[in-house]
Amino acid sequence: MDFALNEEQLQAQKMVRDYVAKEVIPTIGEWDRKQEMNPAVLPRMAELGILGICIPVRYGGQGFDYITLGLVCEELERGDTTLRVIMSVHMGLNSLSLLQWGTEEQKQRFLVPQARGEQYGAFGLTEPGAGSDVAALASTARRVGDKYILNGEKMWISLATKAHNFLVVAKTDPDKGARGMTAFIVTRDMPGVTTGDLHGKLGVRAGSTGWIAMQDVEVPVENRLGEEGEGFKIAMSALDNGRYTVAAGATGLIRACLEDSLKYAHDRKTFGKPIAEHQLIKQKIAYMQQWYDAARLLYLRAGWLKNQGQRNTRETSMAKWYATDASVKAALEAVQIHGAYGFSDEYPVERYLRNSKGAVIYEGTSEIHQLMQADYALGYREDRPLRCELPAYDPELWQSEAEAIGN
Ligand SMILES: Cc1cc2nc3c(=O)[nH]c(=O)nc-3n(C[C@H](O)[C@H](O)[C@H](O)COP(=O)(O)OP(=O)(O)OC[C@H]3O[C@@H](n4cnc5c(N)ncnc54)[C@H](O)[C@@H]3O)c2cc1C
Structure with missing residues (x-):
């Protein structure tokens, strides 16, 4: 078991972290207030290669692994949920379904322009x-x-x-x-x-x-x-990949809640000391850290299974259910730590709370994931092999222009 990220993963993580810090965080509040998508977002994500991050080079992508996809989603949602949603539908639900189920002709026609960011998928x-x-x-x-x-x-x-x-x-x-x-x-x-x-x-x-x-x-x-x-099976396999991006993104949202709360707790003083020194605030911080660590480990386990080409419906469902539920709790605590300022759009934590609520509804509500987890545990549910599985990550193959991958 190796918990360390490799050079490529760290490089992609840094690239997206810098993009989010410089171009997303400073402007996102304004677009959220306008209730419009910033028209620069999709072209910029395309330019940075994010829209094809884990698609093989032969199909117009960057050739990174599925763990990198998770890391990228975590970084994007550290900035705003809307950027990770783009990855969930364009990459998780659409492009990876083409990689998994598409014929070579369909991959050339649809996957290549999507991975290059010339076209978007939903x-x-x-x-x-x-x-x-x-x-x-x-x-x-x-x-x-x-x-x-x-x-x-x-x-x-x-x-x-x-x-x-x-x-x-x-x-x-x-x-x-x-x-x-x-x-x-x-x-x-x-x-x-x-x-x-x-x-x-x-x-x-x-x-x-x-x-x-x-x-x-x-x-x-x-x-x-x-x-x-085969439509139902394809839709369910698409959700295995979409849910993975949601889990990783929700982990980024927990991190946003934690990082903003740490800063505020150090700055804000009551009763002659920073609120960080009050035991009840420490408890909230401790829980947020626990939620972040657990959510991160759960999505990395799912990403690791994807890299191996192993079925991960159960593990991905667990990661999605846990991380999204935890992100709602983390956002509630972040608003509480910010007091009245958390109740205003002067600080981003109210946006985190509103955004967190979507992810416990889409890509399987929390109730659906609870039913799934109980059914796996009780032996009422098991995963059968599909005609086409998501191809296991192979660094050489992913960088090769020559070899067809999948069907
Ligand atoms: C922001 C956003 C983006 C979305 N993007 C997409 C997208 O790109 N593509 C797409 O196809 N869909 C998308 N969706 C839709 C989303 O996937 C659905 O909303 C979701 O699957 C739930 O379906 P529903 O809203 O019809 O709720 P319903 O299925 O009607 O459920 C209503 C309530 O009943 C509960 N419930 C239902 N069945 C059971 C049960 N058996 N046991 C216990 N409780 C149950 C649910 O958990 C929920 O609380 C999006 C939704 C949102 C909010």
Whole structure:
């Protein structure tokens, strides 16, 4: 067991930490107040290589490992949740699904421009009437010759109005429930696709969250990801990767709460001494440190399993559940430590609290993760091999231009 980060991981971590410190933290409060996404964010993340960080060089990426993806997400959410959300959908849910399930032709067509940051990816699973209960989704895909005709509406979709490519799941055989679902790559330029933004959100206000409507959208069969009927499995495997980025990001949010609270606790004085010296404040700090350490170890374990090419649904769910729940607790304590100033947008801790609440809802609510963990422990649930697993990280292969990876 080796807990040390290697040179490449440290280098990527530093690059993102510097970017966040110089370009995100000084401006994010203003964009959050405006409830708009800073238009510089996506192009800058593309320029820095962040949007393709763990994608092999052959597919337009930087060739780092999955642990680096986690470290990058931690650093991004140290600045603001909205930047990590970009990674969750563009990389975790979309690009890594293409790496795992896509044909070589699909990888060249969609993964390469996404990893280079020339195009952005999103993920459309949730619908107005189906969130946790994925099998209840109502979107349909009817095969006609060499095309599918898609109809339906996707709701609460991050980057809905920004992304070029949407990985969506629809029912090809509505009578078969979860086994009757199929995954497709729908592109913004297809006639019948419309999108819009949602407003009035509690958190991730500097991010983009919206809806996608599909009306008689003709999707060529070459845009089907995986086989007909594999949509549910593909969506669940996508969530293994999305949840990993959420877990790592929530760890960064805990760190933000801790670091800001440490500074405030040293500066603010009551009863003739810094509040840091009061025992009840120390207790809050101690808990935040404990939450941070545990959350970090849990996401690193999941990242390590991904690097080995081992199934990690159970471990990733645990990391996501723990880190996001802990980030809400850490944000509540950070606001408390800041007293009345924590109740104002003069300090970022109120934004941390609002942002933390989203992550206990998306990518599996905390209740869903509790059910999963109990079912694993009780022996009611086990992971079966998939037709396509996420490829294990291989440094040489990831740097090679020549060799195809995956299917
Ligand atoms: C900011 C944000 C961004 C998002 N981005 C995306 C995206 O990019 N793509 C996408 O597809 N979706 C996205 N979502 C949607 C998100 O994944 C769903 O909101 C989530 O899956 C929960 O679904 P729901 O909101 O319909 O809640 P519901 O499923 O209706 O659940 C309502 C409540 O009931 C509880 N509950 C449900 N079933 C059970 C059960 N069996 N036992 C106990 N309790 C239960 C839930 O935990 C929850 O508390 C996003 C959501 C938000 C808030």
